[in-house]
Amino acid sequence: VGESELRNDEIGHLLLAASTREEGHRRLALERAAKAAWTWPVEASDAAASDSLTSLASVGPWVAQRIEAWLQDPPPIPEPDETRRDFLTFARARAALDADPTWQGDRHGDLQMHTTDSDGRLPLAEMVEAAREAGRAYVSITDHSASLKIAHGMDAAQLADQARRIARLNASFEREGSTFRVLRSMEVDVFDDGSADMTSEVLAELDVVLGAFHSKLRSSGDSTPRYLAALANPSVHILGHPTTRMFDRRGGLVADWRRVFAEAARRGKAIELDGTPRRNDLPVPLAELALSEGVEWFSMGSDAHDATELGFLEMAMATAAIVGIPRERILNYQTPAEVAAWAGSLSERAAAPGW
Ligand SMILES: [Zn+2]
Numbered sequence: 592v593g594e595s596e597l598r599n600d601e602i603g604h605l606l607l608a609a610s611t612r613e614e615g616h617r618r619l620a621l622e623r624a625a626k627a628a629w630t631w632p633v634e635a636s637d638a639a640a641s642d643s644l645t646s647l648a649s650v651g652p653w654v655a656q657r658i659e660a661w662l663q664d665p666p667p668i669p670e671p672d673e674t675r676r677d678f679l680t681f682a683r684a685r686a687a688l689d690a691d692p693t694w695q696g697d698r699h700g701d702l703q704m705h706t707t708d709s710d711g712r713l714p715l716a717e718m719v720e721a722a723r724e725a726g727r728a729y730v731s732i733t734d735h736s737a738s739l740k741i742a743h744g745m746d747a748a749q750l751a752d753q754a755r756r757i758a759r760l761n762a763s764f765e766r767e768g769s770t771f772r773v774l775r776s777m778e779v780d781v782f783d784d785g786s787a788d789m790t791s792e793v794l795a796e797l798d799v800v801l802g803a804f805h806s807k808l809r810s811s812g813d814s815t816p817r818y819l820a821a822l823a824n825p826s827v828h829i830l831g832h833p834t835t836r837m838f839d840r841r842g843g844l845v846a847d848w849r850r851v852f853a854e855a856a857r858r859g860k861a862i863e864l865d866g867t868p869r870r871n872d873l874p875v876p877l878a879e880l881a882l883s884e885g886v887e888w889f890s891m892g893s894d895a896h897d898a899t900e901l902g903f904l905e906m907a908m909a910t911a912a913i914v915g916i917p918r919e920r921i922l923n924y925q926t927p928a929e930v931a932a933w934a935g936s937l938s939e940r941a942a943a944p945g946w
Pocket of ligand 1: 805
Protein backbone atom coordinates (compact mmCIF):
# COMPACT_ATOMS: atom_id res chain seq x y z
CA VAL A 592 0.00 0.00 0.00
CA GLY A 593 1.22 3.50 -0.84
CA GLU A 594 4.15 2.29 -2.93
CA SER A 595 2.53 3.23 -6.21
CA GLU A 596 3.75 6.34 -7.97
CA LEU A 597 0.51 6.76 -9.92
CA ARG A 598 -0.44 10.43 -10.00
CA ASN A 599 -4.00 11.75 -10.06
CA ASP A 600 -3.88 12.73 -13.74
CA GLU A 601 -2.76 9.21 -14.63
CA ILE A 602 -5.60 7.80 -12.52
CA GLY A 603 -7.90 10.18 -14.42
CA HIS A 604 -6.71 8.74 -17.73
CA LEU A 605 -7.19 5.17 -16.40
CA LEU A 606 -10.70 5.97 -15.13
CA LEU A 607 -11.73 7.43 -18.48
CA ALA A 608 -10.39 4.43 -20.38
CA ALA A 609 -12.18 2.10 -17.94
CA SER A 610 -15.45 3.99 -18.45
CA THR A 611 -15.51 3.03 -22.13
CA ARG A 612 -15.67 -0.63 -21.10
CA GLU A 613 -18.74 -0.13 -18.89
CA GLU A 614 -22.39 0.75 -19.48
CA GLY A 615 -25.05 2.83 -17.75
CA HIS A 616 -24.48 4.15 -14.25
CA ARG A 617 -21.09 2.45 -13.91
CA ARG A 618 -19.86 4.20 -17.02
CA LEU A 619 -21.16 7.53 -15.70
CA ALA A 620 -19.54 6.96 -12.30
CA LEU A 621 -16.15 6.31 -13.92
CA GLU A 622 -16.50 9.31 -16.26
CA ARG A 623 -17.38 11.56 -13.34
CA ALA A 624 -14.46 10.32 -11.25
CA ALA A 625 -12.15 10.64 -14.30
CA LYS A 626 -12.93 14.35 -14.43
CA ALA A 627 -12.90 14.87 -10.65
CA ALA A 628 -9.41 13.33 -10.40
CA TRP A 629 -7.91 16.68 -11.42
CA THR A 630 -9.60 18.45 -8.52
CA TRP A 631 -8.74 16.04 -5.71
CA PRO A 632 -6.78 18.03 -3.12
CA VAL A 633 -4.37 15.18 -2.36
CA GLU A 634 -2.84 12.38 -4.41
CA ALA A 635 -5.09 9.31 -4.43
CA SER A 636 -2.06 7.24 -3.41
CA ASP A 637 -1.84 9.24 -0.17
CA ALA A 638 -5.59 9.02 0.37
CA ALA A 639 -5.42 5.24 -0.12
CA ALA A 640 -2.57 4.99 2.37
CA SER A 641 -4.79 6.58 5.01
CA ASP A 642 -7.80 4.54 3.90
CA SER A 643 -9.73 7.64 2.78
CA LEU A 644 -10.13 7.19 -0.99
CA THR A 645 -13.90 7.57 -0.69
CA SER A 646 -13.40 11.04 0.80
CA LEU A 647 -12.32 12.19 -2.69
CA ALA A 648 -14.96 13.80 -4.93
CA SER A 649 -16.92 11.31 -7.08
CA VAL A 650 -15.22 8.29 -5.52
CA GLY A 651 -17.69 5.73 -4.12
CA PRO A 652 -16.71 2.28 -2.81
CA TRP A 653 -16.85 0.64 -6.26
CA VAL A 654 -14.65 3.28 -7.94
CA ALA A 655 -12.33 3.23 -4.90
CA GLN A 656 -11.83 -0.52 -5.41
CA ARG A 657 -10.72 0.05 -9.00
CA ILE A 658 -8.26 2.76 -7.96
CA GLU A 659 -6.94 0.62 -5.12
CA ALA A 660 -6.19 -2.20 -7.56
CA TRP A 661 -4.34 0.15 -9.94
CA LEU A 662 -2.29 1.60 -7.09
CA GLN A 663 -1.19 -1.88 -6.02
CA ASP A 664 -0.39 -3.04 -9.53
CA PRO A 665 -0.04 -0.03 -11.87
CA PRO A 666 -1.22 -0.78 -15.41
CA PRO A 667 0.18 1.06 -18.47
CA ILE A 668 -1.26 4.57 -18.72
CA PRO A 669 -3.37 5.11 -21.85
CA GLU A 670 -2.27 7.97 -24.11
CA PRO A 671 -4.65 10.81 -23.17
CA ASP A 672 -6.75 12.69 -25.69
CA GLU A 673 -5.20 16.08 -26.50
CA THR A 674 -8.05 17.80 -24.65
CA ARG A 675 -6.83 16.18 -21.39
CA ARG A 676 -3.09 16.30 -21.88
CA ASP A 677 -0.76 18.13 -19.47
CA PHE A 678 -3.41 19.62 -17.22
CA LEU A 679 -2.10 20.32 -13.75
CA THR A 680 -3.94 18.52 -10.97
CA PHE A 681 -4.93 20.40 -7.82
CA ALA A 682 -2.88 17.92 -5.78
CA ARG A 683 0.31 18.57 -7.74
CA ALA A 684 -0.27 22.33 -7.66
CA ARG A 685 -0.81 22.21 -3.89
CA ALA A 686 2.38 20.21 -3.36
CA ALA A 687 4.41 22.61 -5.52
CA LEU A 688 3.21 25.68 -3.57
CA ASP A 689 3.57 24.00 -0.16
CA ALA A 690 7.20 23.25 -1.03
CA ASP A 691 7.91 27.01 -1.26
CA PRO A 692 5.40 29.18 0.61
CA THR A 693 7.00 32.40 -0.72
CA TRP A 694 5.13 31.96 -4.01
CA GLN A 695 1.95 32.86 -2.17
CA GLY A 696 3.56 34.79 0.67
CA ASP A 697 5.43 37.39 -1.38
CA ARG A 698 3.47 40.48 -2.41
CA HIS A 699 1.79 39.84 -5.72
CA GLY A 700 -0.95 41.05 -8.03
CA ASP A 701 -3.45 39.25 -10.24
CA LEU A 702 -3.26 40.38 -13.86
CA GLN A 703 -6.45 38.92 -15.31
CA MET A 704 -10.00 39.14 -13.97
CA HIS A 705 -13.47 40.04 -15.19
CA THR A 706 -16.36 42.03 -13.77
CA THR A 707 -19.99 42.63 -14.70
CA ASP A 708 -18.61 45.22 -17.14
CA SER A 709 -18.20 42.16 -19.42
CA ASP A 710 -18.85 38.53 -18.46
CA GLY A 711 -17.86 38.56 -14.78
CA ARG A 712 -20.43 37.95 -12.06
CA LEU A 713 -19.41 40.69 -9.60
CA PRO A 714 -19.46 44.46 -10.12
CA LEU A 715 -16.05 46.17 -10.30
CA ALA A 716 -15.92 47.44 -6.70
CA GLU A 717 -16.97 44.06 -5.24
CA MET A 718 -14.50 42.12 -7.37
CA VAL A 719 -11.69 44.46 -6.34
CA GLU A 720 -12.64 44.11 -2.67
CA ALA A 721 -12.73 40.30 -3.00
CA ALA A 722 -9.25 40.31 -4.56
CA ARG A 723 -7.97 42.50 -1.77
CA GLU A 724 -9.43 40.10 0.80
CA ALA A 725 -7.84 37.20 -1.10
CA GLY A 726 -4.46 38.76 -0.36
CA ARG A 727 -3.59 40.40 -3.67
CA ALA A 728 -1.46 43.53 -3.47
CA TYR A 729 -3.05 44.88 -6.66
CA VAL A 730 -5.18 43.74 -9.57
CA SER A 731 -5.57 44.40 -13.24
CA ILE A 732 -9.14 44.58 -14.55
CA THR A 733 -9.32 42.84 -17.91
CA ASP A 734 -12.87 42.91 -19.19
CA HIS A 735 -13.47 41.78 -22.76
CA SER A 736 -13.65 44.00 -25.84
CA ALA A 737 -16.79 44.46 -27.92
CA SER A 738 -16.27 41.81 -30.60
CA LEU A 739 -16.72 39.13 -27.96
CA LYS A 740 -20.50 39.56 -27.93
CA ILE A 741 -21.08 36.38 -25.92
CA ALA A 742 -19.10 38.02 -23.09
CA HIS A 743 -20.86 41.42 -23.45
CA GLY A 744 -17.56 43.04 -24.38
CA MET A 745 -16.93 46.74 -23.82
CA ASP A 746 -16.62 49.53 -26.35
CA ALA A 747 -14.48 52.67 -25.92
CA ALA A 748 -17.24 54.60 -24.12
CA GLN A 749 -17.83 51.81 -21.59
CA LEU A 750 -14.07 51.52 -21.06
CA ALA A 751 -13.89 55.27 -20.36
CA ASP A 752 -16.69 54.93 -17.84
CA GLN A 753 -14.85 52.03 -16.17
CA ALA A 754 -11.72 54.22 -16.07
CA ARG A 755 -13.58 56.83 -14.01
CA ARG A 756 -14.79 54.19 -11.56
CA ILE A 757 -11.29 52.72 -11.25
CA ALA A 758 -9.85 56.19 -10.60
CA ARG A 759 -12.35 56.67 -7.78
CA LEU A 760 -11.41 53.32 -6.23
CA ASN A 761 -7.70 54.13 -6.41
CA ALA A 762 -8.32 57.55 -4.88
CA SER A 763 -10.14 55.95 -1.96
CA PHE A 764 -7.32 53.44 -1.41
CA GLU A 765 -4.88 56.32 -1.38
CA ARG A 766 -6.99 58.21 1.17
CA GLU A 767 -7.06 55.14 3.43
CA GLY A 768 -3.28 54.97 3.22
CA SER A 769 -3.55 51.59 1.45
CA THR A 770 -1.02 50.66 -1.22
CA PHE A 771 -3.61 48.49 -2.97
CA ARG A 772 -4.16 49.60 -6.58
CA VAL A 773 -6.33 48.73 -9.55
CA LEU A 774 -4.61 48.75 -12.92
CA ARG A 775 -6.62 49.64 -16.00
CA SER A 776 -6.45 46.91 -18.58
CA MET A 777 -8.52 44.98 -21.09
CA GLU A 778 -8.57 41.48 -22.49
CA VAL A 779 -8.69 42.79 -26.02
CA ASP A 780 -9.65 40.45 -28.81
CA VAL A 781 -6.84 40.05 -31.36
CA PHE A 782 -7.80 39.17 -34.93
CA ASP A 783 -6.00 36.98 -37.49
CA ASP A 784 -3.94 39.87 -38.87
CA GLY A 785 -2.75 40.91 -35.41
CA SER A 786 -5.05 43.93 -35.18
CA ALA A 787 -6.89 44.53 -31.92
CA ASP A 788 -10.59 45.07 -31.30
CA MET A 789 -9.93 48.64 -30.04
CA THR A 790 -8.00 51.60 -31.42
CA SER A 791 -4.38 52.03 -30.38
CA GLU A 792 -5.29 55.51 -29.00
CA VAL A 793 -7.79 53.99 -26.57
CA LEU A 794 -5.46 51.12 -25.64
CA ALA A 795 -2.68 53.64 -24.97
CA GLU A 796 -4.80 55.03 -22.12
CA LEU A 797 -4.61 51.69 -20.28
CA ASP A 798 -1.88 50.71 -17.82
CA VAL A 799 -1.28 47.35 -19.50
CA VAL A 800 -2.98 45.42 -22.31
CA LEU A 801 -3.70 41.70 -22.44
CA GLY A 802 -4.35 40.45 -25.98
CA ALA A 803 -6.04 37.13 -26.69
CA PHE A 804 -7.63 35.07 -29.44
CA HIS A 805 -11.30 34.17 -29.15
CA SER A 806 -12.29 33.11 -32.65
CA LYS A 807 -11.51 30.11 -34.88
CA LEU A 808 -10.18 28.29 -31.82
CA ARG A 809 -10.79 24.85 -33.30
CA SER A 810 -8.63 25.55 -36.33
CA SER A 811 -6.23 22.65 -36.88
CA GLY A 812 -4.04 24.56 -39.35
CA ASP A 813 -0.77 26.28 -38.46
CA SER A 814 -1.55 29.41 -36.41
CA THR A 815 2.07 30.56 -36.12
CA PRO A 816 1.51 33.62 -38.38
CA ARG A 817 -1.43 34.62 -36.20
CA TYR A 818 0.76 34.58 -33.08
CA LEU A 819 3.60 36.46 -34.75
CA ALA A 820 1.14 39.13 -35.91
CA ALA A 821 -0.35 39.46 -32.41
CA LEU A 822 3.11 39.84 -30.87
CA ALA A 823 3.94 42.51 -33.46
CA ASN A 824 0.98 44.66 -32.37
CA PRO A 825 2.60 47.51 -30.38
CA SER A 826 -0.53 47.92 -28.21
CA VAL A 827 -0.47 44.35 -26.88
CA HIS A 828 1.85 43.70 -23.94
CA ILE A 829 0.74 40.28 -22.70
CA LEU A 830 -0.42 37.30 -24.75
CA GLY A 831 -3.37 35.92 -22.76
CA HIS A 832 -4.24 32.20 -22.42
CA PRO A 833 -1.83 31.51 -25.30
CA THR A 834 -2.99 28.14 -26.64
CA THR A 835 -6.74 28.77 -26.00
CA ARG A 836 -7.12 25.09 -25.03
CA MET A 837 -10.00 23.97 -22.80
CA PHE A 838 -10.17 20.76 -20.73
CA ASP A 839 -12.31 18.12 -22.44
CA ARG A 840 -13.35 20.58 -25.16
CA ARG A 841 -10.46 21.60 -27.38
CA GLY A 842 -6.76 20.97 -27.61
CA GLY A 843 -5.79 24.53 -28.46
CA LEU A 844 -4.30 26.19 -31.50
CA VAL A 845 -1.42 24.59 -33.38
CA ALA A 846 1.76 26.62 -33.75
CA ASP A 847 5.51 26.42 -33.95
CA TRP A 848 5.85 27.35 -30.30
CA ARG A 849 9.62 27.63 -30.43
CA ARG A 850 9.23 30.39 -33.03
CA VAL A 851 6.36 32.07 -31.18
CA PHE A 852 8.30 32.19 -27.91
CA ALA A 853 11.50 33.32 -29.60
CA GLU A 854 9.52 36.19 -31.13
CA ALA A 855 7.97 37.08 -27.76
CA ALA A 856 11.50 37.06 -26.30
CA ARG A 857 12.83 39.30 -29.08
CA ARG A 858 10.02 41.79 -28.62
CA GLY A 859 10.09 41.70 -24.80
CA LYS A 860 6.40 40.71 -24.62
CA ALA A 861 4.95 38.80 -21.70
CA ILE A 862 3.40 35.35 -21.98
CA GLU A 863 0.51 34.59 -19.68
CA LEU A 864 0.03 31.65 -17.37
CA ASP A 865 -3.77 31.51 -17.12
CA GLY A 866 -4.67 29.77 -13.86
CA THR A 867 -8.26 28.77 -14.60
CA PRO A 868 -7.97 24.98 -14.14
CA ARG A 869 -9.91 24.07 -17.29
CA ARG A 870 -7.49 26.30 -19.21
CA ASN A 871 -4.15 25.84 -17.36
CA ASP A 872 -2.68 27.76 -20.26
CA LEU A 873 0.32 27.63 -20.71
CA PRO A 874 0.69 24.02 -19.61
CA VAL A 875 3.96 23.07 -17.86
CA PRO A 876 5.78 21.66 -20.96
CA LEU A 877 5.07 24.79 -23.04
CA ALA A 878 5.98 27.09 -20.16
CA GLU A 879 9.31 25.23 -19.96
CA LEU A 880 9.83 25.81 -23.67
CA ALA A 881 8.94 29.51 -23.31
CA LEU A 882 11.52 29.87 -20.55
CA SER A 883 14.21 28.03 -22.50
CA GLU A 884 13.49 30.15 -25.61
CA GLY A 885 14.31 33.20 -23.52
CA VAL A 886 10.87 34.72 -22.91
CA GLU A 887 11.74 37.60 -20.63
CA TRP A 888 8.42 38.20 -18.92
CA PHE A 889 5.59 36.03 -17.65
CA SER A 890 2.22 37.19 -16.36
CA MET A 891 -0.11 35.24 -14.08
CA GLY A 892 -3.87 35.60 -14.17
CA SER A 893 -6.65 33.87 -12.27
CA ASP A 894 -9.00 34.80 -15.14
CA ALA A 895 -11.57 34.93 -12.34
CA HIS A 896 -15.19 35.67 -13.16
CA ASP A 897 -16.30 35.66 -9.50
CA ALA A 898 -14.77 35.86 -6.01
CA THR A 899 -14.06 32.16 -5.51
CA GLU A 900 -12.27 31.93 -8.86
CA LEU A 901 -9.66 34.41 -7.62
CA GLY A 902 -8.08 31.34 -5.99
CA PHE A 903 -7.27 30.04 -9.48
CA LEU A 904 -4.19 32.24 -9.39
CA GLU A 905 -2.60 29.37 -7.42
CA MET A 906 -2.64 27.18 -10.55
CA ALA A 907 -0.63 29.79 -12.42
CA MET A 908 1.78 30.14 -9.48
CA ALA A 909 2.16 26.36 -9.29
CA THR A 910 2.95 26.21 -13.01
CA ALA A 911 5.62 28.88 -12.54
CA ALA A 912 6.97 27.05 -9.47
CA ILE A 913 7.17 23.68 -11.23
CA VAL A 914 8.83 25.23 -14.30
CA GLY A 915 11.20 27.26 -12.11
CA ILE A 916 10.46 30.64 -13.63
CA PRO A 917 12.57 33.23 -11.75
CA ARG A 918 10.39 35.49 -9.61
CA GLU A 919 12.00 38.63 -11.07
CA ARG A 920 10.64 37.72 -14.50
CA ILE A 921 7.04 37.44 -13.34
CA LEU A 922 5.15 40.72 -13.68
CA ASN A 923 2.86 39.92 -10.75
CA TYR A 924 5.77 40.23 -8.30
CA GLN A 925 6.57 43.72 -9.59
CA THR A 926 4.72 46.69 -8.10
CA PRO A 927 1.70 48.00 -10.03
CA ALA A 928 3.71 51.13 -10.93
CA GLU A 929 6.48 48.94 -12.31
CA VAL A 930 4.02 46.91 -14.40
CA ALA A 931 2.55 50.09 -15.89
CA ALA A 932 6.04 51.49 -16.56
CA TRP A 933 7.10 48.22 -18.19
CA ALA A 934 4.07 48.28 -20.50
CA GLY A 935 4.67 51.92 -21.36
CA SER A 936 8.30 51.36 -22.26
CA LEU A 937 7.35 48.33 -24.35
CA SER A 938 4.92 50.43 -26.42
CA GLU A 939 7.55 53.14 -26.84
CA ARG A 940 10.12 50.60 -27.94
CA ALA A 941 7.64 49.17 -30.46
CA ALA A 942 7.06 52.62 -31.93
CA ALA A 943 10.79 53.06 -32.61
CA PRO A 944 11.77 52.90 -36.29
CA GLY A 945 12.93 49.55 -37.66
CA TRP A 946 11.55 47.55 -34.75
ZN1 LIG B 1 -10.22 35.11 -22.96
